[in-house]
Amino acid sequence: MKALLLMAALLAGSVMAAGIDVLESGPDGMTLSLETPAPVFGLTQLSGGFYAxxxxxxxxxxxxxxLPRLPVYRMWIEVPIGAEVRTSVTIARTGTFDVPGGSPVEPGLPSVPKSEPRGSCILEFDPSVYIEGQAWPCEWVRVVDAGMMRGRHLALVEVLPVRWNPSTRTVDVLSGAEIRLDFEGGDLARTFSEADRMAADGFERLLSSTVENYGTFESFDGTDSPMGAYLVIVHPDFYATAMSEFVTWKTRSGWPVTMVSTAETGGTAExxxxxxxxxxxNWPEPPQYVLLVGDTGFIPGNTATAYSGVTDLYYVCLPDGGWMPDAFIGRFSVQNAGQAVLMAQRLVEYEQWGYSGSGAWLQSTGWIASNDNSGISEGTHNYCIDTYCTPLGYTADKLYPVTYGASAEDVVAAVNxxxxxLxxxxxxxxxxxxxxxxxxxDFNQPDNEDMFPGVISHACLTGEYATGTCWAETWTRTPGRGGLWFWGSVPSTYWDEDDIQQRGEYDYFLGQDIFWSMGFLNGGKLALYAYYSGGGSVKYYFEGYNLMGDPSAEMWTWIPAGGIPMTMNVTHPSSISGSGPVTVTVAGALDDAIVCLWKGDEVYERGWTSGGSATFYVEPETTGTMLVTVRRHDWKPYLGTITVNGTGTGEGPGGPVPLSISCPNPMxxxxxxxxxxxxxxSVEVFDLSGRIVARPFQGEMDGTMSVGIDTGGLASGVYFARVVSGDSSASARMTVIR
Structure with a gap:
């Protein structure tokens, strides 16, 4: 492909930041500003013809x-459940430019499967534009309704600032404008309540990294949101003993785990x-992670709709007509209890860093490219390496058959x-x-025990887990070698879609710090959705790529200054005499460590540190041992204990009951x-400007109490309720709607 770049004349006006920015946002809509720089024209050759x-x-x-491949600015937003988005544009500046040479604008290319050369596609043209000469696009702004994900109604806003006029061979450029997005209809009360009910730390961090107006309908963010639950569904053959270590570790990590047998759930996909x-x-704490234990001979795959085959996606999609996941799902695709134990132990040892050696191997990343169309596969790898890995100090093994003559032996050597x-x-x-x-x-050659990578396979069929022992299963359930997890496709895949998805995966992983497997892998799917405006093969890809492994697996990431893993300095009481507050302090931490206290069915408290410590009020019913777990990204988990010497009101830590306040949302x-x-x-309510608008309680208290509040005199909007005692305070977000 040859390109001849021709710079257009500069638009009039001052130079401002390019793109769309949010001027204001609220439950009723958003106002955006648009600044479009001068367009750059080029020339490309497709199927023997020249296109602009x-x-x-x-x-x-x-x-x-x-359709013409015209520029587009995109933004993910959240809208009220059931609402429609009405758009209006106030134009500030426009400009008109001749298309150099009068060539037609290049069209969007059809998807090409990897079984064919990338350039083998037959060009398609929208007749209303390319034959009848209709200007396109008709509207400057369009909104794609993406449906529901984890209790949030998502939409993709696309601003198309360049309009092509085929009949005059010109383009109109919307160089400056104010755009209004009005949310019409919908159920605000349900929107707020579903956001709170479905809140879970993993999804909040994914959504807050993606959605521009995140926080409009949420009372939590990724650092103070509920943890969400973990659901493990196991075939009876593996239920009794195979998963006990895994369940214990995930519970200690802060996720209350429910493990059930298919004897209880039923054994069919339905x-x-x-x-x-x-x-x-319906669960009070809906699961945010779901793990299926058993291959399709034990736990069947669900049914795909975009191809003939299996998918696990629809196990975690609520029946709202969409196909965005409402939980992160993975599968231990095993045939016997021994394989289940192997996959569980591999994950637990990785996350706990149960290895004797150093973590120096974590600095290296491996990249395997194709023989044909190597410009695409190598180009995508190089983009991910240069953009995300090299700046963070990673090294890259470029296992490219074309450029470097790499072979299977080189891959084995790198893995070992x-x-x-990988x-x-x-x-x-x-x-x-x-x-x-x-x-x-050839899989007897790798020997990488205790050095298990996450494996991303952008290729046809390698994740086809309904047939025999597929490549994904070989990598994840073979003793002494393989990967921690494997991400692969059930059906055949496409050149461009694999390219876009991979870039999105690494953007979320190392660019936006989404470190757990199905967090950044789902991020890649969201990037694909945006790139293709929700059409084309997007649904096919959402169904086709499935995870063989733990969806919550937190990946170690390289830290040049400190290496991996680093060791935490954690302090807490060694014993307590009964009920009372327990404070766990993590040296050097701020709000980024998760602390969990667990004593059977008596005590289960977990939460994020605030300023490096977390305090919980515990009420053990018996003497014994309470487990203390602290996790912080790229630090070796702290595993400790507190001895419970008595029950009732304790005299150990002593001190006042920790302050806390919560409220129903919305009111x-x-x-x-x-x-x-x-x-x-003192209990106070104040608005976003800091003005106190109500003080419903002042007085003495000891324990927990309900404080009534009348919101009749308050306007719709966001407020904060705060409880203050001496130098201590706690607050909660409160949303009032009319």
């Missing part, structure tokens, strides 16, 4: 087959799906030396990577605040 390319700083280009959907809809991540882009089959003939029959005409504390306290 148009680029704008900070913008992507549309990728819809047959019965398993119904059980999970009921948990998402240790790779933190990413493949090319051809595959159910049992192999095809570009260097590396398959199941309409009134409600009650739940306040915990001791001594003289």
């Amino acid at each position: 390319t148009i680029a704008v700083e900070g913008a992507e280009n549309l990728a819809q087959t047959g 019965q398993i799906e119904a059980y999970i959907i009921n948990a998402l809809q 030396e240790g790779e933190s991540m 990413t493949f882009s090319g051809h595959g089959s159910q049992t192999s990577w095809g570009d260097m003939a590396f398959g199941s029959s 309409t005409s009134g409600g009650a605040l739940t306040v915990t504390g001791s001594g003289a306290v």
Whole structure:
């Protein structure tokens, strides 16, 4: 492809930041500003013809087959459940430019499967634009309704600032404008309540990294949100003993685990799906992670709709008509209890750093490219390496057959030396990577015990877990070698879609610090959705790529200054005499360590540190041992104990009851605040400007009490309720709607 770049004349006006910015946002809508720099024209050759390319700083280009590939600014937003988004544009400045040479604008190319050369596609053209000469797009702004994800109604806003006029061979540029997005209709009360009910730390961090107006309908963020629960569904053959270590570790990590057998859920896909959907809809703490234990001979795959085959996606999609996941799902695709124990132990040892050696191997990443169309696969790898890995101090093993003559032997050697991540882009089959003939029959060669990478396989069929022992299963359930988890596709895949998804995965992983497996892997799917405006093969990809492994697996990431793993300095009481507050302090931490106290069915408290410490009020019913766990990213987990010497009111740590306050969200005409504390306290309500608008309680308290509040005199909006006692305070967000 040849490109001849021609710079257009500069638009009039001062130079401002390119793209769209949020001017204001609220429950009723958003106001955006648009600044579009001068377009850059080029020329490209496709199927023997010449077409104009148009680029704008900070913008992507549309990728819809047959429509002009014009610049687009995109933004994910959250809207009220059931609402529609009405758009209006107040134009500030426009400009008109001739298309150099009068060439037609390049069209969006059809998807090309990896079984064919990338350039083999037949061009398609929208007749209303390319034959009838209709100007396109008709509207400057469009909104794609993406449906529901984890109790949030998502939409993709696309601003198209360049309009092509085929009949005059010109483009109109919307160089400056104010854009209004009005949320019409919908159920605000349900929107607030569902956001709170479904809040879970992993999804909050993913959503807050993605959604521009995140926080409008949430009372939590990724540092103070509930942890969410963990649901493990196991075939009876593996239920009794195979998963006990895994369940214990995940419970200690802060997720209350429910493990059930398919004897309880039912063994068909429909019965398993119904059980999970009921948990998402009705459990007080809906699971945010779901793990299926057993291959399809024990736990069937669900049914895909975009291809003929299996998918696990629809096990975790609520019946709202969409296909965005409402929980993170993975599978231990095992055939016997021994394989289940192996996969569970591999994960626990990795996260606890139960290794004797250093973590130096985590600095290395491996990248395997294809033989044909190597410009695409190598180009994508190089982009991820240069953009995300090299700046963080990672090294890269470029296992490229074309550029460096890499072979399967080179891949084995690199894996045996240790790779933190191994990413493949090319051809595959159910049992192999095809570009260097590396398959199941060769898998006796790797020897990477205690150095297990996350494996991303952008290739056809390598995740086809309904057939025999697929390549994904070979990597994850073979003793002494393989990967921590494997991300692969059930059906055949496409060149461009694999490229876009991989870039998105690494953007969320190392660019946006989403460190757990299904967090950044789902981020790649969101990037794919945005790039193709929710159309094309997007649904096919959402269904097709499945995880063989733990969806909550937290990946170690390289830290040049400190190495991996670092060791925490944690202090807490060695013993307590009964009920009372327990403070756990993590030296050097701020709000980034998760602390969990666990004593059977008597005590289960967990939460994030605030200023380096976390305090919990515990009420053990018996003497014995209480487990203390502290996790902080890239630090070796702290595993300690507190001896419980007595029950009742303790004399150990002593001190006042920790302050806390919570409230129902949203509030309409009134409600009650739940306040915990001791001594003289004051409960206040203030608006976003800091003005106190109510003081519903002042006085003495000891323990927990309800404080009524009348919101009749308050306007709709966001407020904060605060309890103050001496130098201590606690607050909670409160939303009032009319």
